[in-house]
Amino acid sequence: MSINSKPAGQLPEAPVSGPLNGVVVLDLTRVVAGPYCTMMLADQGATVIKIESPSDPDYVRTFPPMLDAPGEPALSGFFAQYNRHKLGVTLDLKKSDGRALFLDMVARAHVVVENFRPGTMDRLGLGYAALREVNPRLVFTAISGFGQTGPYSSRPAFDNTAQAAGGLWSMNGSPGNPTRVGTIIGDLAASLYAAFGTLAALRQAERTGTGQLVDIAQQDAVLTLTENAVVDYFTTGKVAAPLGNEHPFVRPYGRFACQDGYVFFGAYTDKFWREACTAFNEPQLADDPEIDTMQKRFGTEVYERRVRPLVEGWLQSRTKAELEALAGDRFPLTAIRNIAEVVGDPHVRARHMLTQVKHGAAEASVFSSAVHLSAVTPPTDSRAPLLGEDNEAVYRGWLSVDKTRFDALRHAGVLS
Template sequence: MTHQTDIPATSEGPLKGIVILDLTRVVAGPYCAMLLADMGATVIKIEHPLDPDLTREFPPLQDQDGAAISGFFAQYNRNKMAVSLDLKKAEGRETFLQMVARAHIVIENFRPGTLDKLGLGYGVLAETNPAIVLTCISGFGQTGPNSPRPAFDSSAQATGGLWSMNGTVEEPMRVGTVLGDLSAALYGAIGTLGALRQAEKTGIGQCVDISQQDSIISLTENALVTYTASGKVTVPEGNGHPFVKPYGRYACKDGYVFFGAYTDKFWREACIVFGDEHLLDDPEINTMARRFDPDVYERRVKPLVEQWCGRHTKAELEKMTGARFPLSPIKSIDEVVADPHVRLRDMVIPVQYRGVDFQVFGNPVKLSGGTREKNAMAPELGEHNERIYRDWLGKDDEEFEFLKKNGVI
């Protein structure tokens, strides 16, 4: 498989030389493409010249010379180039296919059927470049009766079962982040890399179909197999666990911690740390199976753990327990940002967008050869039009000016 990828080198990393055309908006698609950009791929974000990615206006916003600059956009679009292009115009479609001929991957998160209506479905892309990988991220996938339905993250949490399992029995709750978007992005990146490897070996690409609903279903742990095997429907457990005990949220002097010393090994360590070694021989709670018993837990174990935690602060508990058994402070986001461990692992990094420096989350994929998210930049709308259309595609002055004059770019 050969491509002309003579965009001036902008990156290093395992995906250096891979060109990705990013047609996506909001979170799921942009995050998928960003993960690959962090690993060295050249990602070209393609936006309609009059209707760009709406997250360019999403909060948090910082003022820069009277303009409101979005940290949200910066976080999900770092390390990308950007061009403007109207795919509804014939010249726009022609230009896009010229880009497809030189690219390796296209990522889109339109509603299924949109690319076909534009005359740019997978069949057309594959005719232009048989090795192209098309990754499609949508609410319900490219097939099935619900495929055409519009969807947001909450649609996936609702229809994938997660919403019904989270919160309390009295009030099921949506998970407090866009987990449907984020998980679809992660699966999208995995599927894209798998398809790319196959294309590199065979010269034949394929369509990667990622559904937010599917992604959420895969995150419901044992709920699905529990139902199919036993008929039991998983319900919200609040801050506890359906059978593992003690394992949940417990109050301390200045907030809450997660306490998870449920195995016999960890329980022994907890009893020693809190000065209650005599409990190791207590016949009612001296084995994991006995502590799992709901009555025993409520009557003996829960009050004991509440007493242990209630005497100390989060910091004291974290220091006392160390690596002896699982105990973690339940941290607010300001505490997460200040965590020296998080900082050491580059999970809070600077990204610049339109002259504003934002602190955003880093890339959780840590490669010994490094990734390139630190000190990255996010592009302005159409920032790289000349570099892509003139330098890469080779359009002359007359054609480039025609595209500008006629609103194609």
């Protein structure tokens, strides 16, 4: 039963103007597989309310790098990066008053996103079956390691779990040395699919008046990133293995050394190969009958004897900048940049791919949204919420909880 029967008040205006203005998202997620999803929704104008336990908040609030501001406690830049544009409240869902307050929120929201282990929300009495009784239009997005169904669904999982179980770990790295992808690709991929699935379900709810459960598994997400490994296995029986910097069926296409580092050289098509031969002052090689087609250049013996030494000779005496200038728009050649070089790249800045996030009195530079809409002006700055920062605005303002009740909830530890 609702703890108050007053009509809903107004939420603070969404910090971003965008196509999702008016959509209210209740965000129960923590770490990255979930917060990144809801951040993407907030980037497009949704009002995202991040809900954290007052006694056990999102523990990435302690993850480095820490941001220092004079006279203020250190705050996490990692947290700020994945929680921009969100409102922040505290709520203890293990207490009956907390669950009742959450149901009030659900009745007025459009989306709930959670990334607990399957069954956790049901044990709290807040699973999808219960919430759709309160709000039939609700979209309930659940992100987990192995999904809501299947024999592994109850297993705990991290990003490495997904990379291992989804096959990506086994085929990444160098031959004989499987290596995890050097970022949390399982968390990030699951978040991207969760955002897409949530929007698809929202669209259907708009048409039909009925919401649904969006079930996202990290293992599933990683499996879809394995390129041709699945179809190749079922077609030829071949099990994908690490190839290092090589490609399974096109050459030359990989990492090559140059004077001051490495570049990606990918002039493998006949058109691009001809352009490369001309750029490196050996146009006659494009018509050399031993290496004049993609198929011929891919053959291992010819590639190792003729093509690889040729490309290595072109590149090794030039710098990354010289090679990029030489290639220009003619054929694919890109410097392999470190992060310092990436954030200093004029193209990255022209694409507005860096933004500032305020977190308390501190500020962090983070990556911006990769979604560019022609009718929407991206924000130039943003903020991430302090723990419970928006309790009054959400509970007293939006849910119309009176001051006596609000103070009692705080005293009982339901809120902070």
